[in-house]
Amino acid sequence: MAQDKNPPTLPIPEDKKERFEKIKAKFIEIYGEEPKFFSRAPGRVNLIGEHIDYCGYSVLPMAVELDIIMAVSPDTQGQISLVNTDPQYQSYNVDVNQIVITKDVPHWYKYVLCGIQGIKEHFQSDTLRGFKAVVDGTVPRSAGLSSSSALVCCSALSMLKANEWTMSKEQLAEVCAKCERFIGTEGGGMDQAISLTAVAGKAKLIEFNPLRTQDVLLPPNAAFVVGNSLAEMNKAATPQFNTRVVECRLAAQVLATSQEGVKWREIRRLGELQEKLVYTLDEMLNLVTSKLHPEPYTKQEVCEILEVTPEELVETSLSANTTHVDSFSLYNRATHVYSEAKRVVQFKAICDQQPGNALEQLGELMNQSHASCRDMYDCSHPDLDTLVEVSKANGAVGSRMTGAGWGGCTVSIVNAEKVSSLLAGVKAGYYQPNPDKFSKVDEALFATTPGGGAAFYIA
Ligand code: ADP
Ligand code: NG1
Ligand code: MG
Secondary structure (H helix, E strand, O other), rough: OOOOOOOEOOOOOOOHHHHHHHHHHHHHHHHHHOOEEEEEEEEEHHHHHOOOOOHHHOOOEEEEEEEEEEEEEEEEEOEEEEEEEOOOOOOEEHHHHOOOOOOOOOHHHHHHHHHHHHHHHHHHHOOOOOEEEEEOOOOOOOOOOOOOHHHHHHHHHHHHHOOOOOOOOOHHHHHHHHHHHHHOOOOOOHHHHHHOOOOOOOOOOOOOOOEEEEEEOOOOOOOEEEEEEEEOOOOOOOOOOHHHHHHHHHHHHHHHHHHOOOOOOOOHHHHHHHHHHOOOHHHHHHHHHOOOOOOOHHHHHHHHOOOOOOOHHHOOOOOOHHHHOOEEEOHHHHHHHHHHEEEEEHHHHHHHHHOOHHHHHHHHHHHHHHHHHOOOOOOOOOHHHHHHHHHOOOEEEEEEOOOOOOOOOEEEEHHHHHHHHHHHHHHHHHHOOOHHHHHHHHHEEEEOOOOOOEEEEEE
């Protein structure tokens, strides 16, 4: 893969000028000087491949138009000064050498600090510049469109340029995937990779270890509609996300104990176990059926199988906010992961071959993905399930929750000619009956095409 130096510096598009000017005006009002540059990183919608990036499996997202923009000016004194255009977020200042990111409350500025700290650790320089910034975001928060990673990536870009350092988009994606873990979520790297490497007009297949990306050309008659259920969940503030990461790790380790010649302590991901066994995904699904039981495992049972004490289990398999969890679903989680990994391969193959009924085939895979997220991964929400059904009843060929789930958005695939009727039907069927949701429908429901990736803009 080409390792271009630094994401591109682009002219501000005509239709975005007003927003950039507003951010610039705010910057001048706050800091009494003009910003030197803008950084921008988009959110994303994941088309298929949910909750499998952290198991080592490929995913297939595209960037959206919604983004985080920062107006920036380097600070040679090493101060970081952050102001958000949204008044609900308090301003924050810190010396770049004094950054501490605690995992307790995920305050907004900690995501910015994650990006700064990641770049700092990568370059290990004795002389560091800070920066002053005004942050403006349009990605809905905690809605599965990755506002957190857009913020982390945008911040990393700002730190990089403020210090006049260079790094390829791919290197940045690796750094940003790791540094978002400072705040406590154990994600797999999909969000940062697509935000940084997206190409307008194309979805991407993203593979991990090492990070690789391939453009995916979607069928010409395919359009995508995103609907925010408006149920919200912050991933860093709740243990559900990390519990899934841990359940997948335990499933891999428990399965490993059933295989001769495999040391479970060397296995941390379901994908690593497949590699070690040199099995197909179908063979892995059979292994799950024959070696795991569908009922949840108690912590005691897991400890007995792995022959460790509960204290040792914390060391070998658990994470900071999951030490209290005492029941783990291993069969269901592993079944979801291996079947979802298979659906991603099938989705990519359909896009490559473009058969006449590509849209229907892709839609069916998305429907299966939603059912698996809902029933096997327990990461849907009743509002998401309703939104999926309303979308399918109004012309969507396929519909599924997207992102981590437990609330947030759905993505539907629809024939491009039927976008307007789908939007109208979902507006009437899902939003209108609820006055609170209906008041937000204009931001919550939209058609989207694959957007471009992160970039700098001249101030
Ligand atoms: P998601 O990534 O799916 O949107 P997360 O729960 O991972 O959801 O991250 C949401 C958090 O990211 C918010 O609670 C907030 O702290 C931070 N965030 C996102 N966008 C912004 C923004 N524009 N300004 C400030 N903080 C933001
Ligand atoms: P969101 O929905 O943006 O919080 C999270 C993870 C991804 C991936 C998805 C589920 C982070 C930063 N993001 O995304 O890596 O695991 O859930 O597919 O942890
Ligand atoms: Mg997030």
